[in-house]
Amino acid sequence: MIIEPKIRGFICVTAHPTGCAANVQHQIDHVVIKGAIPSDRKRVLVLGCSTGYGLASRIVTTFGSDADTVGVSFEREPAENRPASAGWYNNRAFENRARAAGRKAVTIEGDAFSDAIKAETIEAIKANLGQVDLIVYSLASPVRTDPKDGVTYRSAIKPYGQQVTSKTLNTATGEVSEITVEPATEEEAQATIKVMGGEDWELWIKALSDAGVLADGFRTLNYTYLGSELTWPIYHKGTLGKAKGDLDRAAKAIRATHGENSANVVALKAVVTQASSAIPVVPLYGTLLIKVEDEMGLGEGPIHQIDRLFREKLQGEVTLDDESRIRVDDWELSAPMQKELEKRWAQLTTETLPALADLPKYREEFMRLFGFAVGGVDYSKDVDPRVVE
Numbered sequence: 001m002i003i004e005p006k007i008r009g010f011i012c013v014t015a016h017p018t019g020c021a022a023n024v025q026h027q028i029d030h031v032v033i034k035g036a037i038p039s040d041r042k043r044v045l046v047l048g049c050s051t052g053y054g055l056a057s058r059i060v061t062t063f064g065s066d067a068d069t070v071g072v073s074f075e076r077e078p079a080e081n082r083p084a085s086a087g088w089y090n091n092r093a094f095e096n097r098a099r100a101a102g103r104k105a106v107t108i109e110g111d112a113f114s115d116a117i118k119a120e121t122i123e124a125i126k127a128n129l130g131q132v133d134l135i136v137y138s139l140a141s142p143v144r145t146d147p148k149d150g151v152t153y154r155s156a157i158k159p160y161g162q163q164v165t166s167k168t169l170n171t172a173t174g175e176v177s178e179i180t181v182e183p184a185t186e187e188e189a190q191a192t193i194k195v196m197g198g199e200d201w202e203l204w205i206k207a208l209s210d211a212g213v214l215a216d217g218f219r220t221l222n223y224t225y226l227g228s229e230l231t232w233p234i235y236h237k238g239t240l241g242k243a244k245g246d247l248d249r250a251a252k253a254i255r256a257t258h259g260e261n262s263a264n265v266v267a268l269k270a271v272v273t274q275a276s277s278a279i280p281v282v283p284l285y286g287t288l289l290i291k292v293e294d295e296m297g298l299g300e301g302p303i304h305q306i307d308r309l310f311r312e313k314l315q316g317e318v319t320l321d322d323e324s325r326i327r328v329d330d331w332e333l334s335a336p337m338q339k340e341l342e343k344r345w346a347q348l349t350t351e352t353l354p355a356l357a358d359l360p361k362y363r364e365e366f367m368r369l370f371g372f373a374v375g376g377v378d379y380s381k382d383v384d385p386r387v388v389e
């Protein structure tokens, strides 16, 4: 079939196998060209391995440090006349390339929040890796069913405590307008913490520990966004920020049980991913950030951030902030960049957007998440949606 993009709201419901495979290859090339990353952590579990920061983590550990990996993600399989999710194509493309490089790569597709998938993953670790010495937690989901009581919680990405009025962007039309978002109820805030807070991370570490598959001296990382003050009202000080704050609590609890170096939250920069494009205000900030960081020669996507995390920040004595976080958001939050972003933010209107920000590149990066707009791919070619190179 000929696969074309079909955009519905914040998501593209189709994905292209050849384009997704090319994306995976480009990320591998980025790491390989930079050379080996010294690391003793050769047995890695990546939760949320199929897209965004999780996929980049799997690629960096495999192709930078010769690690064998088990990955977990939630996907839609292809059918004869229906493409799979982008993550399904990414998983297959990654596995093919990792195995060709002599690395083990086993992927479990299902609900990582469930006890059943945790048990299946532990069996896969025992059979393929024995134990794990690095666990990357990179799940981003709007919904979680608590395995203890079967209650399903939905996150609400809203301000906390007071309503927020902010500029926002319709990425389809390029229109900049003002939105007012009402604050979350306490129930919505608690539900968001249930979904995106640290509880499931702790459950994973406990399940792995109880099963005896955590290697001595293991480390676990969980990704957060603190971000620019421009997005604080909707993000850092909102329900999502509250949930992310709960990761600091969970990291402390894991360290109390497993040792001072066992768990860290890692603060990363804003990038275009399926998760981030659904957050109000963030896409407008993203279009501005893309332009300013490119002008400053500091543009980074997920693979650049995660490469820098493993190649620089996790080598030798690891530098932590006062919440024991590792900071890779240093370039985004640097004073010159934030000053420029704030200046432009104040001037942003539908009319000034093309000069101040880079909506075309944002759109291209969004399409690329689904394997479209990838250079060198012939989209007019008939492809079998069940096959990935």
Ligand code: NAD
Pocket: 047, 048, 049, 050, 051, 052, 053, 054, 072, 073, 074, 075, 087, 110, 111, 112, 113, 137, 138, 139, 140, 141, 223, 224, 225, 226, 267, 268, 269, 270, 271, 272, 273, 274, 275, 276
């Ligand atoms: P993403 O949407 O690209 O990836 C999410 C991953 O989680 C995918 O592999 C998906 O399959 C998996 N997943 C979702 N629900 C699942 C479930 N129930 N079971 C198994 N797998 C499931 O998201 P991302 O932007 O890479 O986010 C990853 C982490 O990085 C999040 O914690 C996010 O907050 C953080 N982060 C993101 C940004 C950003 O700008 N995108 C910035 C800083 C930190």
